Amino acid sequence: MKPDGKSRTREENIMKKQHHMFIIIAGLMLVLVAGFVVGRHPKLVTQATDHILTVSPAEAAPNASEFSPTKPLPEFDVYYPGTEELQPDEMRIVACGTGMPSVRPKQAAACFLVELGNGDKFLFDIGSGSHERISALKIPYDYLDKVFIGHLHVDHYGDLPSFWLGGTVMNRLTPLRIWGPSGEKAEYGTQYAMDRMQEMYAWDLATRSGFIDFRGGALEVHEFDYKGVNDVIYDENGVVIRSIPAVHGIDGAVSFILEWNGMKFVYGSDTAPNKWYLEHSKGADIAIHECFLPSVLLVTKQFFAPIEALRVGSIAHTSPEQFGKVMSLVKPRMAIGYHFYNDFDTQPEVMDRLRKTYDGPVSLAVDYMVWNVTKDDIRVRMAAADEEIWPSPALKEKQPPEGTSDAFSEFINSGFEAFPEVLNPIWDEINKIYGTDHKPELK
Ligand SMILES: [Zn+2]
Numbered sequence: 001m002k003p004d005g006k007s008r009t010r011e012e013n014i015m016k017k018q019h020h021m022f023i024i025i026a027g028l029m030l031v032l033v034a035g036f037v038v039g040r041h042p043k044l045v046t047q048a049t050d051h052i053l054t055v056s057p058a059e060a061a062p063n064a065s066e067f068s069p070t071k072p073l074p075e076f077d078v079y080y081p082g083t084e085e086l087q088p089d090e091m092r093i094v095a096c097g098t099g100m101p102s103v104r105p106k107q108a109a110a111c112f113l114v115e116l117g118n119g120d121k122f123l124f125d126i127g128s129g130s131h132e133r134i135s136a137l138k139i140p141y142d143y144l145d146k147v148f149i150g151h152l153h154v155d156h157y158g159d160l161p162s163f164w165l166g167g168t169v170m171n172r173l174t175p176l177r178i179w180g181p182s183g184e185k186a187e188y189g190t191q192y193a194m195d196r197m198q199e200m201y202a203w204d205l206a207t208r209s210g211f212i213d214f215r216g217g218a219l220e221v222h223e224f225d226y227k228g229v230n231d232v233i234y235d236e237n238g239v240v241i242r243s244i245p246a247v248h249g250i251d252g253a254v255s256f257i258l259e260w261n262g263m264k265f266v267y268g269s270d271t272a273p274n275k276w277y278l279e280h281s282k283g284a285d286i287a288i289h290e291c292f293l294p295s296v297l298l299v300t301k302q303f304f305a306p307i308e309a310l311r312v313g314s315i316a317h318t319s320p321e322q323f324g325k326v327m328s329l330v331k332p333r334m335a336i337g338y339h340f341y342n343d344f345d346t347q348p349e350v351m352d353r354l355r356k357t358y359d360g361p362v363s364l365a366v367d368y369m370v371w372n373v374t375k376d377d378i379r380v381r382m383a384a385a386d387e388e389i390w391p392s393p394a395l396k397e398k399q400p401p402e403g404t405s406d407a408f409s410e411f412i413n414s415g416f417e418a419f420p421e422v423l424n425p426i427w428d429e430i431n432k433i434y435g436t437d438h439k440p441e442l443k
């Protein structure tokens with residue numbers, strides 16, 4: 001019976017059944033979609049819980065009228081590199097390496113990219129394996145000309161040679177600028193490392209000239225005092241970067257503080273809890289600090305001896321409980337922990353332990369995690385990376401390649417098979433298309 005006491009007609013019953021069916025199907029679809037999202041991005045759900053829970057159901061749900069069987073979804077909770085305009089007041093941070101010195105497919109070693117609404121971009125550390133992630137962001141290499149190295153462990157600058165020399169064939173024509181700390185001795189400083197890096201790649205460098213416009217192979221090194229406390233090491237275009245000492249390895253490790261547009265980004269690189277980080281990171285919008293695997297997991301998962309696990313996990317590095325303590329004093333808008341193998345079984349343990357000492361917003365970073373930061377909001381997503389990456393065009397007009405490399409010896413020269421009947425058509429093809437008359441010679 002209907003509420004007004006009249007019985008339903010057959011059509012009304014069919015419509016009612018159809019309506020119920022629709023609700024059931026829609027419900028099932030919602031469960032499936034929700035299951036897919038949770039299954040696809042478990043980290044978003046667990047790692048950015050604080051942010052997600054502050055959004056009301058009305059804010060969270062897209063308007064049903066925006067859905068269509070033929071149009072794209074109205075909203076993607078994913079960052080597709082190269083598809084979003086950064087707003088003038090916005091900061092975007094992308095994790096390009098969050099793991100350990102021994103890199104693995106899921107996690108490269110330390111590297112965070114900071115992009116600002118004024119167009120400036122900064123790389124903080126460039127650890128082993130991170131170049132691959134950087135390239136996946138599809139940013140022209142000329143825009144990626146500023147690298148800040150926190151210390152000279154391989155997991156914090158191991159991909160610099162690849163980025164530096166590989167970048168020259170990805171159309172970088174601007175010198176690469178490097179900032180890094182001095183050491184207690186000259187040979188522990190960044191300048192020494194950069195000089196030796198260029199010596200180490202002497203053969204590579206000798207082969208490059210004469211083939212391509214190699215202006216992007218120039219290095220500009222800025223070494224600063226590792227003992228500087230909140231000293232300005234960079235001040236351009238409204239962006240100020242300071243360094244503070246870090247407690248890690250031996251003397252010569254530092255952390256960085258970037259300030260722009262009233263926002264503060266702190267990158268700890270590697271450090272044990274220390275007074276400088278506590279004092280100068282206070283109230284940061286984003287505070288990144290290492291958060292190592294609990295010592296017990298270093299024994300059971302990484303097969304360290306107990307004494308190794310304690311030394312590495314609580315003295316050389318920062319345990320989750322220590323990370324939480326630091327963040328409870330710094331009180332950032334978003335704390336970011338990194339530098340451990342972040343998996344389905346390790347992450348809950350790390351989270352439980354840091355929650356003993358910290359109850360504020362936190363992300364446990366994995367590679368390709370993205371934070372969009374404004375004064376009002378911090379949005380946390382994962383980036384979807386393509387595998388088939390090609391370079392962007394050069395941002396400057398290319399100049400003809402200068403000079404030649406060390407010429408081949410007569411011995412090697414005598415071994416070259418020119419095959420003119422093969423080479424000439426290749427040259428003719430290019431010269432015909434581009435109106436040129438190039439006849440490259442073996443050097
Ligand atoms: Zn280190």
Ligand SMILES: [Zn+2]
Pocket residue numbers: 110153155156270339
């Ligand atoms: Zn490290």
